Structure formats: C-alpha cells, structure tokens
Amino acid sequence: xxxxxxxxxxxxxxLGLHTAQALARNGFxxxxxxxxxxxxxxxxxxxxxxLDVTDADSMDAFVREASAFAGPPxxxxxxxxxLILGACESYPLSELRQVMETNFFGQAAMISRVxxxxxEKGHGRIVNFSSINGLLGIPFEGAYTASKHAVEGYSExxxxxxxxxxxxxxxxxxxxxxxxxxxxxxxxxxxxxxxxYKTAFDLGTRVIxxxxxxxxxxxxxxxxxxxxxxxxHLPRRLRIAKPDQHVAVILHxxxxxxxxxxxxxxxxxxxxx
Ligand SMILES: NC(=O)c1ccc[n+]([C@@H]2O[C@H](COP(=O)([O-])OP(=O)(O)OC[C@H]3O[C@@H](n4cnc5c(N)ncnc54)[C@H](OP(=O)(O)O)[C@@H]3O)[C@@H](O)[C@H]2O)c1
Numbered sequence: 001x002x003x004x005x006x007x008x009x010x011x012x013x014x015l016g017l018h019t020a021q022a023l024a025r026n027g028f029x030x031x032x033x034x035x036x037x038x039x040x041x042x043x044x045x046x047x048x049x050x051l052d053v054t055d056a057d058s059m060d061a062f063v064r065e066a067s068a069f070a071g072p073p074x075x076x077x078x079x080x081x082x083l084i085l086g087a088c089e090s091y092p093l094s095e096l097r098q099v100m101e102t103n104f105f106g107q108a109a110m111i112s113r114v115x116x117x118x119x120e121k122g123h124g125r126i127v128n129f130s131s132i133n134g135l136l137g138i139p140f141e142g143a144y145t146a147s148k149h150a151v152e153g154y155s156e157x158x159x160x161x162x163x164x165x166x167x168x169x170x171x172x173x174x175x176x177x178x179x180x181x182x183x184x185x186x187x188x189x190x191x192x193x194x195x196x197y198k199t200a201f202d203l204g205t206r207v208i209x210x211x212x213x214x215x216x217x218x219x220x221x222x223x224x225x226x227x228x229x230x231x232x233h234l235p236r237r238l239r240i241a242k243p244d245q246h247v248a249v250i251l252h253x254x255x256x257x258x259x260x261x262x263x264x265x266x267x268x269x270x271x272x273x
Contacts, residue, residue: 004229005029007066007073009053009110010080011043012036014180015129015218019079020046022222026230031066031073034080053080053106063113072117075229077127078107085205086188087197088142095188096143103147108154115162123166125234127225128155130171132245136252139268140197140204143188159236170234172225175241176215185209204268216242 006023010016012034020032024045032043033051042048049065052058066073082102084095107128118124133141134148152171159169191201221240228238239246252260 003029004074005031005070005072006075006077006229007031007033007062007114008046008077008079009033009051009106010078010129011046011048012041013184015174015177015221016077016079017043018179018218018222019077019225020222022219022226023077023229026223026226028075028226028229029070031070033062033066051080053110054101056109059109059113063117067117072121073114074118074121074123075125075127076110076114076118077129077225078110079129080106081129082184082186083141083144084186084188085140085201085208086143086190087140087195087201090190090195090197091143091188092190095190096146099143100147100150103144104150104154107151111158115167118167119165125168125170125229126158126162127170127172127229127234130155130173132173132175132239132241132249134171134173135249136264138204138208138264140201140208156236168234169236170228171237172221173237173239173241174216174221175239175245176211177218177221178213178215179218180212200269203271206272207268207270210272216240 006028008016008020008030011020011032020030020043024030030046032046032048035050035052037048038050047069049062050058051062080102082099084099086095111126128151130151131148133145134152137145155169155171162169191198224240228234
C-alpha cells in the first residue's frame with residue numbers, strides 16, 4: 001500500500017484521527033489535515049498539515065503542500081465534521097450555515113480541488129463521511145442531519161458522474177462511536193432557559209451523549225476502512241454501527257412514518273444518567 005497516497009481531512013480528533021492512524025499502520029502514505037495541525041498537534045505515522053475546510057486559501061495551501069510532499073492523492077477521505085445541537089425552529093441561520101460549511105461545502109470544495117488530480121491519474125477513490133443521521137432524523141440534530149443528508153445525495157450524484165473517469169465513491173455511515181470530542185458538539189444559542197424546547201432538549205441531548213459515550217470502538221472503524229480500501233472495488237456504502245442502529249435504518253424505511261416517529265420520539269425522551 002506504500003504507493004497509495006491518502007489525503008484525509010478532520011484527522012486531529014475522533015474518527016478522523018483513528019482512521020488516519022489505522023491507514024498509516026496498514027501501509028498507506030497518509031497526509032492528514034486539520035486546523036489543530038497548525039498548532040502543533042500530530043497524528044502518529046501521518047504527515048500532518050494545517051487545513052480549514054471552510055477557508056479557500058487554507059485548502060489551496062493544503063493541496064499545494066500535500067502534492068509537494070506525497071504527490072497527488074489516490075484516495076481522499078473527507079472526515080472533517082462538527083455538530084451543533086439545537087431545535088430546528090430556533091437555530092440562528094449563522095449556526096445552520098456553519099454546520100453546512102464544514103460538513104457539506106467543505107467536502108464539496110475538497111472534491112473540486114482533488115478531482116482534476118485524480119482525473120489526470122486516471123483513477124482515484126473518494127470517501128465521504130456521512131452518518132446514520134444521513135439516513136434518518138433524530139431530535140435536536142437538525143443542522144447536522146441536514147448536512148449529512150446533503151452529503152448522501154451529493155455523493156450518489158458524484159458517483160454516477162465520475163465513474164467514467166475511473167473514480168470510485170464510498171460513503172461511510174457510522175453509528176455512535178466513542179471518542180468524538182465534546183469540543184465539536186456545541187449547543188445552539190437558540191436554546192435559552194425559557195425555550196419551549198428546553199426540557200425535551202436536555203433529555204434528548206443526554207441520551208445522545210450517553211449513546212456516544214457507550215458507542216463502538218473507533219479503532220475498529222479505522223481498521224475496517226483500511227481493510228475496505230485494500231479491496232479491488234469499494235461498496236457504495238460502508239455502514240459501521242451497532243445492530244440496533246442498523247435496525248433503526250431498516251424500520252425507518254419500512255414502518256409508517258407516524259409509528260417510526262413514535263418509537264424514536266420516546267427513545268429520546270427516556271431518562272439516562
Ligand atoms: N463520533 C461519532 O459517533 C460519529 C458518528 C457518525 C458520524 N461521525 C462523523 O465522523 C466524522 C468525525 O467525527 P468525530 O465525532 O469522530 O470527530 P470529532 O472529535 O468531532 O472531530 C472533528 C474533526 O473535524 C475537524 N474539523 C472541524 N472543523 C474543521 C474545519 N473547518 N476544517 C478542517 N477540519 C475541521 C476537527 O479538527 P480541527 O478542529 O483540528 O480542525 C476534528 O479533527 C464527522 O464527519 C462526523 O460527522 C461521527
């Protein structure tokens with residue numbers, strides 16, 4: 001795999017860091033990008049460069065420096081992401097935009113920069129991090145869920161368009177995993193003490209935090225992505241989740257909406273410690 005160059009975004013923390021390190025352990029040559037890499041942070045086995053996927057100059061500099069170091073990428077992994085927990089009604093537009101800028105426009109902007117390099121090579125692979133929330137909605141993740149649905153739709157279109165150039169697209173759809181940093185899970189300014197959503201928000205976000213704290217092992221996800229990237233062909237979707245989250249996706253598609261929403265609604269109103 002030493003001749004396979006991977007560029008990965010959002011690699012300073014959580015699943016991006018675990019994936020970057022797993023790829024390096026598996027012999028890929030990894031160039032890792034994140035804003036924290038401009039402040040001295042490192043990812044083991046990777047060449048780390050500063051990268052802000054919401055800033056055109058930063059992305060251009062990353063492409064220049066990564067190309068100079070390792071040459072054009074065989075694989076781009078778009079992992080940078082963030083979450084602002086809030087109620088759909090009261091998200092300030094600035095927060096919705098911030099989440100879309102990072103989770104969706106950031107991926108699209110990196111893809112636009114990398115596609116000409118891959119076309120020139122005549123092959124390439126692009127891995128876009130989505131989420132189970134790219135497939136179904138849960139309360140108080142409206143901004144995030146919208147951004148991940150955008151990633152899903154965009155990636156399906158992209159796959160059809162770039163196949164003739166020998167470029168494959170894979171969506172990674174993780175369920176809850178441990179180690180996502182709380183630093184990237186802000187609460188919306190719209191949730192004030194007198195918000196009509198406050199009680200439901202406190203209950204719901206406690207369930208969300210509990211599920212993530214008890215989520216799957218991020219190292220196993222990294223290893224699974226590395227194994228998949230060694231295969232001759234990529235699946236369109238790599239869903240990496242606990243059985244109950246697989247079942248939730250199936251029920252979402254099978255059950256009448258009202259029944260599914262009743263089940264999900266009561267799940268996020270339960271009391272957890
Ligand atoms: N953890 C989970 O359970 C879970 C579940 C489903 C999907 N996901 C997806 O997996 C990915 C990683 O999430 P996570 O929770 O594991 O990680 P995380 O701990 O929340 O870390 C987020 C990463 O994104 C980077 N990032 C944020 N804004 C950025 C920007 N503007 N430019 C470049 N990098 C940026 C951060 O680095 P800097 O701050 O250093 O830039 C950090 O490395 C995300 O796409 C997320 O949606 C995670």
